[in-house]
Amino acid sequence: MAIGQQLLEAARALVGTPFRHGGTSREQGVDCVGLAVLALRAVGRETGPLPPYRLRQTTLAGFAPVLDRAGLRDVADTPQPGDVLALRPSPSQLHLAIAGERDTLVHAHASLRKVVYGPRPTEWPLHCSWRLAPNGD
Numbered sequence: 001m002a003i004g005q006q007l008l009e010a011a012r013a014l015v016g017t018p019f020r021h022g023g024t025s026r027e028q029g030v031d032c033v034g035l036a037v038l039a040l041r042a043v044g045r046e047t048g049p050l051p052p053y054r055l056r057q058t059t060l061a062g063f064a065p066v067l068d069r070a071g072l073r074d075v076a077d078t079p080q081p082g083d084v085l086a087l088r089p090s091p092s093q094l095h096l097a098i099a100g101e102r103d104t105l106v107h108a109h110a111s112l113r114k115v116v117y118g119p120r121p122t123e124w125p126l127h128c129s130w131r132l133a134p135n136g137d
Helices: 003-012 032-042 061-069
Strands: 072-075 084-090 093-099 104-109 114-119 126-132
Touching (some): 003 032, 003 093, 003 104, 003 114, 032 104
Antiparallel strands (some): 072 126, 084 093, 084 126, 093 104
């Protein structure tokens, strides 16, 4: 199975996990960053320590080292299953999600208070995306 598909399956395994801002554990809950981190760790990628962050922020610059350590690389083409997406649900917020097939995604839904899998909201434009390098390079 390709590494992107493995990442998607690891994220899907977290569906139903409670939402918790700053959370990085299946038992206590996750937010969008925690979901990405847990899925990356489940496929054997090291993320290292997370930088401090707020629920609402306009840049992911502080996360660049985390993404790099995990072997994620910027991509400009159409998202593929297993890509990590940064979406913009509002002008003051970026939201991480894992791309699924046919415009679906796995993400930590703050309003529903849990991790969900379903259609990507059309009103959330794609800010940027990353893809796992096959061997972490």
